[in-house]
Amino acid sequence: MAMRRGIAVSPGVAIGTAYVIHEIFVNPDTKRLEDSQITAELANYETARDKAGADLRALERKVEAQVGREEASIFAVHQAILRDAAFTNKIRSWIVDDKMNSSAALHRLLGEYTTLFARTNDEYLQERLNDVRDVIIRLGSHLNDAAKPETGSIVGPLIVVADELLPSQVVALGDMDVHGIVTQKGSQTSHAAIVARSRGIPAVSGVSGIARKVKTGDTIVVDGRDGHIEINPNSETLKAFKKLEREFFDLKDKLATNRDQPSLTADGCELRLQGNINGVADANAACAMGASGVGLYRTEYLYLTHPSVPDEDEQYEAYRAIVAASPNHNVTIRTLDIGGDKTVAYLGHDHKEANPFMGWRSIRLSFEHPEFFNTQIRAIVRAASEFPEGTVRLMFPMVTTVEEIRKLRSMVRRAYKTLNSRGIKTKEVPIGMMLEVPAAAVSISTMIDLVDFVSVGSNDLVQYLMAADRDNPKVAHLCQPLAPPVLIVLKNVIEVCNRANVPITVCGEMAGTPRAFVLLLGMGLRRFSMSPAFIPSIKQLASQISVEESERIVAAVMKFKTTAQVKKFVARLIERIAPDLKMLSTE
Ligand code: PEP
Ligand code: MG
Numbered sequence: 001m002a003m004r005r006g007i008a009v010s011p012g013v014a015i016g017t018a019y020v021i022h023e024i025f026v027n028p029d030t031k032r033l034e035d036s037q038i039t040a041e042l043a044n045y046e047t048a049r050d051k052a053g054a055d056l057r058a059l060e061r062k063v064e065a066q067v068g069r070e071e072a073s074i075f076a077v078h079q080a081i082l083r084d085a086a087f088t089n090k091i092r093s094w095i096v097d098d099k100m101n102s103s104a105a106l107h108r109l110l111g112e113y114t115t116l117f118a119r120t121n122d123e124y125l126q127e128r129l130n131d132v133r134d135v136i137i138r139l140g141s142h143l144n145d146a147a148k149p150e151t152g153s154i155v156g157p158l159i160v161v162a163d164e165l166l167p168s169q170v171v172a173l174g175d176m177d178v179h180g181i182v183t184q185k186g187s188q189t190s191h192a193a194i195v196a197r198s199r200g201i202p203a204v205s206g207v208s209g210i211a212r213k214v215k216t217g218d219t220i221v222v223d224g225r226d227g228h229i230e231i232n233p234n235s236e237t238l239k240a241f242k243k244l245e246r247e248f249f250d251l252k253d254k255l256a257t258n259r260d261q262p263s264l265t266a267d268g269c270e271l272r273l274q275g276n277i278n279g280v281a282d283a284n285a286a287c288a289m290g291a292s293g294v295g296l297y298r299t300e301y302l303y304l305t306h307p308s309v310p311d312e313d314e315q316y317e318a319y320r321a322i323v324a325a326s327p328n329h330n331v332t333i334r335t336l337d338i339g340g341d342k343t344v345a346y347l348g349h350d351h352k353e354a355n356p357f358m359g360w361r362s363i364r365l366s367f368e369h370p371e372f373f374n375t376q377i378r379a380i381v382r383a384a385s386e387f388p389e390g391t392v393r394l395m396f397p398m399v400t401t402v403e404e405i406r407k408l409r410s411m412v413r414r415a416y417k418t419l420n421s422r423g424i425k426t427k428e429v430p431i432g433m434m435l436e437v438p439a440a441a442v443s444i445s446t447m448i449d450l451v452d453f454v455s456v457g458s459n460d461l462v463q464y465l466m467a468a469d470r471d472n473p474k475v476a477h478l479c480q481p482l483a484p485p486v487l488i489v490l491k492n493v494i495e496v497c498n499r500a501n502v503p504i505t506v507c508g509e510m511a512g513t514p515r516a517f518v519l520l521l522g523m524g525l526r527r528f529s530m531s532p533a534f535i536p537s538i539k540q541l542a543s544q545i546s547v548e549e550s551e552r553i554v555a556a557v558m559k560f561k562t563t564a565q566v567k568k569f570v571a572r573l574i575e576r577i578a579p580d581l582k583m584l585s586t587e
Contacts, residue, residue: 001234004207006182008227008586009193012202012252013244014180016157018218018231020211021137021165032099041095045102048142053082055138069318074131081135102143110136159220163211165195180222182229184210196224198285200252200533204229224586248583255536259290263539265521267546273539275327275532276507283325285532290539293330295455295529296395296507297322299376300337309372315379320386329387332455332505332529333380334434335373337362337397340460357460357469362398363408378415381429385419389427395455399433399440405450434507436460441489448502455529456493458508462486481510482519482570483563491523491558498524505529514541514578514585515570521547522554537584544578 033041056079064072081087087109094105110133117129157179164185181196186205196203202224214220214231221230221241230237263271274295275286279302286294302310302318310318323331339361353359366373377394384392396408409431416426435441436457448454458481463470465486468478480486490506497504505527510516512530517538520528530538553573560566575582 001237002213002231003228004210004213004231005228006204006207006210007186008224009186009205010181010196010201010203011224011584011586012200012248013224013241013583014157014159014202014222014248015238015241015245016159016179016220016222018161018214018216018220019158019176020214020216021160021162030104031101033095033101035099038096038099041101042092044143045091045095045105045139048102048139049082049088051142052135052138053079055142056082077131078135078138081132082139103140106136106140106143159222161211161214161220180220180224182207182210182214182220182222184208197531197533198282202248225583227586244583247580251580251583252536255540258536258539258543259288261290261539263292263542265542265547265550266544267548269526269547271521271542272505272527273535273542274330274332274505274507274527274529275535276529277322277326277532280321280325282532283322283327283331286535287325287327289532289535291327291532291535293328293332293391294322294326295332295505295527297326297331297333298337299334303336303338309375312375312379312382315376316382319380319383323383323387323392329391331391332393332395332432332453332507333383334395334397335363335376335380336366339365357463363396363404364398367404367407374411374415374418377411378419381412381415381426382419382424384429385425385427390430393430393432393453395432395434395453397434397457398437398460399435399447400437401439402443402447402450405433405447409450435493436464436508438464438489441465441493444493444496445500448497448500451502453503453505454493454497456490456504456506456508458486458490458506458510461489461508462510465489480563481508481513481516482566484558484560484566487519487523487558487566490520491554494520494523494525503527512538514538514574514581515567517541518545518550518570518574519554519557519566521545522550522552537581541574541578541581549577 056075060072060075060079063075090109091102091105094100094108095102100108113129113132157177159180159182160176160178161182162184164183165181178201181201181203183203183205184207186193193203193205202222204222204224204227207229210229219232219238221233221238223229223241230241233241263273265271272292272295273290274293275282275289275291276296276298277283277286277294278298283294299319302315319333322333323329339359340357360368366376380392380394384394394412396404399405399408412429412431419426430452432453432455433440433447433451434455434457435444436459438461440447441461444454459470462481462483463479466478466480466483468475470479494504504525506520506525507529509530511520511528512534514537517528518541521542528538553570557566557569560569
């Protein structure tokens, strides 16, 4: 029995059988081949290559049919890597010249690519490394068919243990009975964390060395409330966690029944609980969780998975599919927010900036690619015009100045004109700004006349206000949405918008966390957009608290000087108001 600590990234408790994904590469066999074995080894590699190719084609078809074309395009990229001559020639030459077996050759290639990509320090290339690694691991799994554990032969629910979760593995998880996820790398904002949260699967990340420590078949407990795991626990510990796991399941079942109920506070105030989505699969999840709409569709995922700039028709089809799949066809589409932590090389974003989050990102970048930007706006307006007026809204990220809003408005007017001149009938699309730059928060009263709605991007607003990078664990203690200065700013912004009757939403991660939800409610917020998996628990919490109570909590909290005081005070109150929801907290 052993206990390991990491970061809690998705709440709940799960018990299951370990399924270690990267197991094949932990100890590749380094024994040199005999000359007589070389031909057979080359054939072995070719067979694995054929099988990997067949996998990828099947995955591409499956994902295209079930999720969408843009999500499937990643598998076309993987097939191109698999066909790449340099890639294959290296493996073949190591088998022939260095007498390596295929697994060891793949392992060497992975090492070479990792070193090469580490040197470039370019985030776009880092993402491509993930793709190369994904292909190598897929090939490796076919070489080790005999050694590779068949998930079918592992008994019981699975706890996936991995160094990190790669894109295609995430898709493959859809077919497996996964109850928990443990990764060595990663944090709250990593891919594994986002997927785990969106599926309501307990997960712990940042558990160093775990893929070596755990073997496929071990019993693992994942405690996503405080971020620890138990490996092969004794019967007493197991019994205690089984009880907790049952409570978690019961709570999820109970909450799932509220999907068709209205979102009301205990005193009957109506709320809008919406989903944040990146693609059609998330739109389906938003429907399943009872979201009233989509408060944030991040269009950059369409570009990140696309090998070149998608043209207007492709974008229009993609947006239309998203809106068609979303609850009540109610979707706020955000224009491209590239830069910061996300890069797309074909938009000229291939250089290193000293301060990418404060640099050439978002609309700042889009403005410099007017042809691209106008195309995206036209595609959104076209898609919006297919649905009842006002259900699809157009939102611009990182708005900093009044001049930017004026310019954006004139671009939207131009889009109407161009489309009308092509004979396409358009509908008025509400235009909104994301409020995530402190300058905009300070001068919000001078901006709201120019927009139809405001949506607070608290992930960025908090990092900019606190001057603490949202992805840097070293300053995570500062990048806190419940820090008193953040609360002062949020309260003011909500009040200004409410007074002016301009709809305001908070769509950053904090909207889906119980403590921030209670405070935002007490500040007068009525629209919340969050990862769809959080909607049932927030709806439940809302039904147990009155607006008046939340206002009293805010009045008390605004007097506190430290984040710790705020957190402790609100946590205690929530524990009293909704004790059963504690299970669904990672705080
Ligand atoms: C935010 O900044 O809060 C936000 C919702 O946008 P993103 O996380 O995509 O930057
Ligand atoms: Mg943002």
